[in-house]
Amino acid sequence: MRDGDRPSQCCLLLSGWACRYKLLSEGRRQILSFHIPGDPPDLQSLHIQTMDHSLATLTEAKVAFISHESLRDLTARFPGIAAILWRDTLVDAAVFREWMVGMGRRSAFERIAHLFCELYLKLQAVGLAENYRCPLPVTQADLGDALGLSNVHVNRVLQEMRGKSLITLRSHTLVIEDWRELLRFAEFDPSYLRLKKRAMA
Amino acid sequence: MRDGDRPSQCCLLLSGWACRYKLLSEGRRQILSFHIPGDPPDLQSLHIQTMDHSLATLTEAKVAFISHESLRDLTARFPGIAAILWRDTLVDAAVFREWMVGMGRRSAFERIAHLFCELYLKLQAVGLAENYRCPLPVTQADLGDALGLSNVHVNRVLQEMRGKSLITLRSHTLVIEDWRELLRFAEFDPSYLRLKKRAMA
DNA sequence: CAGCAGCTATGATCTAGATTAACATATCAT
DNA sequence: ATGATATGTTAATCTAGATCATAGCTGCTG
Secondary structure (H helix, E strand, O other): OOOOOOOOOOEEEEEEEEEEEEEHHHEEEEEEEEEEOOOOOOHHHHOOOOOOOEEEEOOOEEEEEEHHHHHHHHHHHHHHHHHHHHHHHHHHHHHHHHHHHHHHOOOOOHHHHHHHHHHHHHHHHHHEEEEEEOOOOOOOHHHHHHHHOHHEEEEEEEEHHHHOOOOEEEEEEEEEOOOHHHHHHOOHHHHHHHOOOOOOO | OOOOOOOOOOEEEOOEEEEEEEEOHHHEEEEEOOOOOOOOOOOHHHOOOOOOOOEEEOOOEEEEEEEEHHHHHHHHHHHHHHHHHHHHHHHHHHHEEEEEEEEHOOOHHHHHHHHHHHHHHHHHHHHHHHOOOOOOOOOOOHHHHOOOHHHHHHHHHHHHHHOOOEEEEEEEEEEEEOOOHHHHHOOOOOHHHHOOOOOOO
């Protein structure tokens, strides 16, 4: 789905990863969010007709579609459902805020560390990660475009993290070797994700 | 209102400016949004109990409070009102997305230009700006904290903009001397703001 | 109307991260 | 297997913007 489209349905990611992004001149791209199974990546289209960004899959993915019509009917008849969906869009915005803090005020190292903490917890919450091991099916260029960094610098920071025995990252699998330390570097506070409490230490 | 608070009411800004921000270690601050009269700067608190950021006024301000209780009652009984408020939070998120693009992929000059375009149009929409002249009651340090720049660099870019006869900025009043050119530099597309159509050229 | 505090302005220096350019390693299609 | 194309890695160089240091404003308080 592209910037400028006027979709008539929302989708729900059933498997695989997706991302939202915007393009600027000279090939500049900003990835706005990563999406994993269980996410409704374009709920906003229900109330904001034309897309102000694009949506793409990053892997093979399975997607369910629900028409705006039926969603509107549902939310009009069941305010509780409307509230739940509304809340989801508010958590989405909370993640945007955290990313803004990262891009404005965190170093490259802190930014990458923070993103890894975020992705791990989100994956864990839907049962796709455990033992500090999770899939990470994105390229280093994708990470750069998400964090406002060049692919070269992303690579260097990853090497540095490996050097510090913080993580390993091979064949699209991230292993967090020292969760406590990674949290500390990132100044990561998971409360913005609004996940059910679990062992996060 | 502070990060971590659990407010029992939402507010509506009647006059003056406010901003939302987050703090990091070593005094780093990221301003997340500016708010002008007419904005409900903490609507998210209706569905997300604890604040993940702080809210402060930037000027003298008048504020109306509406209890969560009455808002919940209102939205449960009138799905149309819920939809309108929900939509407002979605536009809020669209502005976050645009700021993320700025911080990740725009130069300091482009970022400042973009912010000026955005603020001017938002003020114009509520009748607080015309003839390319609007109030801007924030310090250069505030602009820096909003855009991920140092106050020194903000100052230098402002000088550059004055040098190009793009703007004047004195005693908290911004005058856009060359709107077309400012738009062009910023790669600004106003559609994300979802304002009623007006003369924007 | 002096004096202080918060801004704005400007120069000098430094640095995190960008850019460019190889080259190496996967992954994939035939 | 074999080339083709997307990734990852590393080094050398460059630069936008940070940091540090002053000084000049502006406006407020006593």
